[in-house]
Amino acid sequence: MSRLRLPPLSALRAFEVAARRASFKAAAEELLVTPTAISHQIKHLEAYLGFRVLDRTPRAVTLTAKGRALYEVTASGFGEIEGVVTRLRADTAPTTITLSSTTAFLSHWLVPRMDELRQIVPMVDLRLHTSNVVEDLRPGGIETAIRYGHGPFPGVASVCLCPDVLTPVCSPRLGISRLDDLRQATLIHIDGRSRPTPNPNWSRWCAQAGIADVDTDAGLRFPDSMLAMQAAIAGQGVVIVSRVLAVDALAANLLETPFSQTLTGDAYHFACAFGLEQRADIAALRDWFQRSFNLT
Structure with missing residues (x-):
């Protein structure tokens, strides 16, 4: 059994915004189109449905009885879609990681490789912190560092990148x-x-x-x-x-x-705060440093 076709999505979207804002002009501003385009979409929707959904006067736009019933489901539907899309985008958005190292290392070695890093590890939004002293690493603060020394370093998890x-x-x-x-x-x-x-x-x-x-x-x-x-x-x-x-x-x-x-x-070492070494984004960043140092 085939499902009934829904009205055009663009027309439904124009209707939902026009009904919510009670204005074709306000709806046009929200959707970045002209008021005439909103009017055409509403006429198209009403022709498809076979009944009026909005009453238009020079001063206001109001819902008809049938339009009110349609608005309740479209507003709810678009709201749920927006919520799901927001959550899914948040799940796939790059996570921010702060990495500390010396000015010399960041400027001479890392900065020339930042484009490659963004391409290979797109899930990481790397923020650089320059310091010529050893910074404390902690979750929510400076989480990672490139350290120079014998290692291992107290209070952090580290791997040697190269002598x-x-x-x-x-x-x-x-x-x-x-x-x-x-x-x-x-x-x-x-x-x-x-x-x-x-x-x-x-x-x-x-x-x-x-x-x-x-x-x-x-x-x-x-x-x-x-x-x-x-x-x-x-x-x-x-x-x-x-x-x-x-x-x-x-x-x-x-x-x-x-x-x-x-x-x-x-030797150069990749270090991170204890407890973060298995986090997927930090593991990916560490793996990229290891591969890149092997090519150095």
């Missing part, structure tokens, strides 16, 4: 290729670096590389890796930085590694 090495880098424009060139080069120092320990400074690197007669205290000084790398890209000198932070600049030939000698660093 790190620190290497001298400089602009190819400087033409540095031999250890002897370092004696005439400007050394760039990072004074605000607290990890790894011992400090990966020029004194340690030169001792390991077996090069003497270099004034390892002279040169330019910056408070963090981000500024120091920008100075190196600009051709202002040679700096020892994390290879992870420099990977994109190296690939783009903005920087090069003129020497093979490196210093051992710590």
Whole structure:
């Protein structure tokens, strides 16, 4: 047994709004059409039904008796549909996750990969928090972080993403290729670096590389890796930085590694507040970081 055809949905919607607002003009404003379009939809509905649903006067729009019966079911039906759609959209909307890390890591590694992150992990709306100190992680606050150190870290759940090495880098424009060139080069120092320990400074690197007669205290000084790398890209000198932070600049030939000698660093870790490690959105974010670091 076939079901009776319903009136056109667009006509029913126009009728419901016009009846609720008691005005073709107000209905037109809500539906972003013209009052004439609302009038045509009501006429179409009445022709389909074979009876009037609205009485129109210059001052008001009122329901007929049959129109009132129809309005009760359309208003209820559209209300239920709106409620279900709102709930379903909320179920599939991206969840907001706040991730904290250093300015250098966020600017040099993560920000260039944000488009890829949004495409692969669309259920996550990632908010970035920059801090050069270790932030407490908690549900509803800063929930995740990229931390640099030995790990594991107290009070959080963490996984190691990759070990790190620190290497001298400089602009190819400087033409540095031999250890002897370092004696005439400007050394760039990072004074605000607290990890790894011992400090990966020029004194340690030169001792390991077996090069003497270099004034390892002279040169330019910056408070963090981000500024120091920008100075190196600009051709202002040679700096020892994390290879992870420099990977994109190296690939783009903005920087090069003129020497093979490196210093051992710590490791990068994905950390989250305890109890959140199994949450689907945070697990997806963690998996993306693991895959991306494997390609670094």
